[in-house]
Amino acid sequence: MKGTNLGELEELVLLTVGVLYKEAYGVAVMDEIEKQTGRTLNISAIHAVLKRLEDKGFVKSEMSEPTSERGGRRKKIFILTASGRKSLEEANELRNQLFNQIPKIAFQRSLKYQV
């Protein structure tokens, strides 16, 4: 099942991978998401999403140098691919497009309610 749709969590993780550029591996992605959004996610969920993104071709991975804090194990570093970047742009664009079509009046009311 490798659709090109991005789920909400997938999009979040994909964005984080982009943000972390060259430093994006499981724990780092988890920390970054927590820092940026306050959402705590289990590491296994992050791994599952990263694997899914890799399967869809939005990220690619390579192994880093071993580090001692991981018991001499290497990190799996994820890097945004061109198609990943494209799908982020598309998602962004779609969002903006839809956002811009919201009538002002509705926007205000909803803002009022929000406060």
Added chain:
Amino acid sequence: MPKHSPPKWADRFLEWYCNPKLLEAIQGDAYELYHRAAIKNKLTADVLFIWNVLRFFRWSNIKRSSTTSPSNLMMYKNYFKVFKRGFVKQKGYSFLNVFGLAIGIACFLLISLYIRDEYSFDRMHSKADRIYRIHEIFQSEGVGERSASQPFPVAEALLNDHGAQIEKAVRLFNFQAPTLVVSTIDNKKEFNESRLFFADSTFFDVFDFPLIQGNPTAALADARSIVITESMAKKYFGDEDPMGKFLKFQGTQNLLVTGIMQDIPLNTHFQFDFLVSFATLHDVYDPSVPQQWHWYWNPCWTYLLMKDQEAAAAVQSAMPAFVQKYFPEIVRNDVSMELIPLTDIHLKSHMDYEIQPNSSLTTVYVFASIAAFVLLIACINFINLSTARAAKRAKEVGMRKTLGGQKSQLVFQFLFESILLCVISVVIAVCIVVVTLPLFNAFAEKKIDVAILFESFYPGLLILLPLAVGFLSGIYPAFILSSFRPITALKSNATREKGAVFRKSLVVVQFTLSIILLIGTGVAIDQLNMLRNSDTGFHHENVIMIPVLRLPIAKNYMSLRNEFLRNENTLSVTAVEEIVGAKHQVGNYLFEGMEVSKPFPRLNIRHDFLKTFNIPIVAGRDYSEDMITDDSLALLVNETLVKQMGWTNENAIGRKFSNRSNRMIVGVVKDFHFTSRHQPIRPLVLDLNIRDQGFDTFIKYMAVRISGSNVSETISWLESQWKAQMPGWPFQYFFLDSDLEKLYKAENKMSKITLIFSGLSILVACLGLFGLSTFTAEQRKKEMSIRKVLGSTDYEVFVLFSKQFFGLILIANVVAFPLAYIVMKQWLAGFAYQVNIDFKLFALAGLSAAAIAFLTISYQALRAAHNNPADILKTE
């Protein structure tokens, strides 16, 4: 460097399940998080680590072997090809291996078919699990009878009192007569039939014997109806339709044929050709006989169809009260009742008056262990031959390992080969079974159909068997072979022989088993011969038994006897209740000093009984024809009875019985075996019965002793006298001694079958030994050649070579003797009379095993000795 480390087991669990490709990243992240948490608190870090490990345990992360990858399929092809080449290249070895296994498996299958058949008895009925037979145990202080049959009214009374538990009851009755006469109306066809029963109309409700024609519920409802089997229909009516026609019974009654049954299968505990409606007996059976008498005589095999299983237990527990309620006072306290499930009868019931002799569980166990032994011996062959040959494949193993073969792959390859070999063996074994089954059927007296091999659980077994046997016998060689180190394996020719000790001990096991089987067979045959041949205490050669029960012979008996005696070759004539030496009845007697009467084994006899059977009298006198009161006022008893009463032979004479002063014991006879020697001699009363009615229920046979000369002329003389005195009645007879042979049929059959299978076990063991000696010869041929070059004689080489195998056989003997002794002691314990275990037999078994083994290896030993050293050494 972090000081802490996460819980080991969790870490290992992660490593175990995790896909190796993902492991590093996952484990790395888990460790990083652990160390981060561990700075604050080790416990929470541990918990977190475990939690993470558990959370990582998802389908996408789990290690899965990709079995269908093209490279694996190629490996299979390669395994197969290597197997095929090896198989063809070493024809002799392959033959030994496959053939040995095939014989082992064939024996196993044959015996399993036999055992399956034994267990299939009486299970064809849809209600089999609810049918019970009720036994009457009529004993006082161990003397009396354990009867498989019941008095006439028991079935009715049971239905009456326990109708809530018992659905149906059916009685079978045949006068307990050996044969009954059936003829066509015109008397053209007239036969003595031994397989005729009177049966209640409920017969077909309880048992599922299929009717070809006729209505199962109505066929036996009316008096004077008869149901016959297909083959009897053919015998009496030829091609005509028998339905609605008549058959004449005992020359007096016409019975209407109301149904045709399929022939009765062999695996029922009672066989029959005719069923006559029970209602017919009202004509035959005297209703004026007092009720007391009906509850004493117990000739009816009574089967009960229970509502369910619990009902049987309920009825069983109600039996003591039932006995007290109905049975006459004189027997009430000596009778107990026992329900036995229909399906248990064939293997577990060993009562007096069984309809036909049953089999026993012991035989089944003996056969099952033989089957296991032979299969085990065959498996050991396989293990030995494969490991012995291991050196030959060392290079292949080395090469495979060098090219990246894993140990597990090699183990799998060798298991694959052994399973493949077993598949071939099983195919051959099935062929052997198909071919030999008719032969096996003939001497096991079975009718097992080959088709069974392809029914029920057998297809499963035939698939499972090669897997199980292949795995069992392949696993050890597989591990041995796959554990070779590539460097040593490839380096030189002289791979050291591995597992020689193990192999030798397996050979010892094989021969131990074979020798035990041989000794067991020998002891069983000895025991059988002892039972059959030792003195019965009465004369049973040249005694002709003529069934006379329910023949109109009473008026003619005396004249017939006189006519018989006119021939000089007729030595003595008498009549007796049962076949002497096989069976007896039981009667209640009250002897002096007893308060209540007790059951004693009894034979009703006519005059000249002792003379005919040549039984000596030890005290007092025989019945005399001059004393007409002997019939009621005198009794003969045997020595055991005298002993049990605490009398001496002399002072037993004149002891009173039946509490009357004029009734007394007049003679004591020497003990003789009036039943088979499975039982010790028990007390016996010989009761003279010269009343005419005696022939209705008591006197079943005339017994005629003839001299050994001109036997056939004497018999035709007897026949002509019979024809003259008893016109219209077929003359039928049998020789007592040949009938007595039947008593030991079970032992006879068992010893024959064990003899054959223990022979086969030796054969299989020798096949293995032959293979093993071949390889040893191969391995040591250079050594032997060098010995010869340096001056050894052929003889010395021969001895050197065969010595090692002889040692093994010797050890096998040492192990087998005590084991065999213990096992056979146990088996013999089941017999009342036991043969002394003959130690010559042990020597014989040991020697013959050694001799057979010697013949097997001497071929290779001779070759080793006769080889020309030049031929062998020059190839180097």
